[in-house]
Amino acid sequence: MTGRPGAQGAPGASGTLAAFAAVSLVLLSATVVAQELPAGPGRDIVAKRCLTCHEGDLITQQRLSRGAWGRSVDKMVRWGAVVENDERDLMLGYLAGHFAPTPVASHLVATAKNEGIYKRACMTCHEADLIASQRLTRAGWVRSVDKMIRWGAVVPEADKEGLVDYLAARYPAR
Ligand code: HEC
Ligand code: HEC
Numbered sequence: 001m002t003g004r005p006g007a008q009g010a011p012g013a014s015g016t017l018a019a020f021a022a023v024s025l026v027l028l029s030a031t032v033v034a035q036e037l038p039a040g041p042g043r044d045i046v047a048k049r050c051l052t053c054h055e056g057d058l059i060t061q062q063r064l065s066r067g068a069w070g071r072s073v074d075k076m077v078r079w080g081a082v083v084e085n086d087e088r089d090l091m092l093g094y095l096a097g098h099f100a101p102t103p104v105a106s107h108l109v110a111t112a113k114n115e116g117i118y119k120r121a122c123m124t125c126h127e128a129d130l131i132a133s134q135r136l137t138r139a140g141w142v143r144s145v146d147k148m149i150r151w152g153a154v155v156p157e158a159d160k161e162g163l164v165d166y167l168a169a170r171y172p173a174r
Contacts, residue, residue, distance in 0.1 A: 013061045036060060042094025044088050050076070066096035114166035122148070136163065138168040145157065 036056035037043050048060060064072060069092050078082055083091065124132060136144060141164050149155055155163060 005060045017083040031069075038098055040094055040098060042090040042097075045091050046094055049081060049083055049087065049091065053079075053081070059095070062099050064099060065098070065101060066092055069095040069099075110162070111166065114162040117155075117163045120165050121153055121159070121163060124151070131167070135171055135174045136166045136168070137173040138164060140173065141171075 037047055037051075038059065047056075047060070050056075064070070072089065073081070073083060073095075122128075133141075134144070145153070145155060145160065145164060145167070146173065
């Protein structure tokens with residue numbers, strides 16, 4: 001029979017050690033969790049009231065309006081969180097201030113604008129599939145747009161760059 005040397009230490013000592021390790025781990029993770037919440041007024045009250053059941057990431061990954069944060073806190077209270085009346089305002093200010101819905105990314109706005117240019121300039125003479133069947137480099141799209149302009153497409157100079165960006169991103173060379 002092959003034994004497993006080293007597996008059995010003095011039970012008393014290893015038990016104490018394990019308990020010590022467990023306590024340090026709890027203390028360590030409590031610190032890490034508290035640090036997940038960005039600094040600001042109300043942070044301490046949120047850390048105290050909200051990190052007893054779950055980690056901060058459940059909170060920090062949300063993007064909610066103040067009203068929606070109010071509903072979220074109400075839900076947590078129904079689930080057992082303790083929030084005093086005079087803590088609520090500060091808490092909601094912190095949550096709504098740090099974890100608000102993100103504004104639409106500027107590149108998406110740009111894409112929508114360029115799509116508008118594309119529809120105005122290119123959807124008047126032929127169907128989109130004529131364009132969609134092409135796969136061109138950016139330079140190729142510049143030549144294609146120039147050709148269409150010679151053939152009568154109306155593309156204001158200021159819109160050309162955005163239009164080519166749109167085409168090159170949507171129908172890139174394969
Ligand atoms: C009594 C325990 C408890 C406390 C205290 C608590 N929560 Fe929760 N919370 C939960 C449970 C349970 C879930 C669901 C966890 C899961 O889905 O894994 C949750 C989930 C969440 C979620 C994820 C979305 C959702 O609704 O499931 C958010 C956001 C949240 N809590 C915010 C908070 C805030 C803000 C506080 C402080 C006011 C708080 N929690 C305090 C128990 C608690
Ligand atoms: C004034 C009319 C007109 C407009 C506006 C127009 N096109 Fe065209 N386009 C044509 C004609 C005509 C053809 C040739 C159709 C055929 O072959 O059936 C064509 C064909 C194409 C083709 C197929 C390949 C080729 O070069 O023949 C592509 C790609 C194309 N157009 C892209 C565009 C883009 C991008 C726009 C917007 C800048 C645009 N077109 C706007 C008239 C136009």
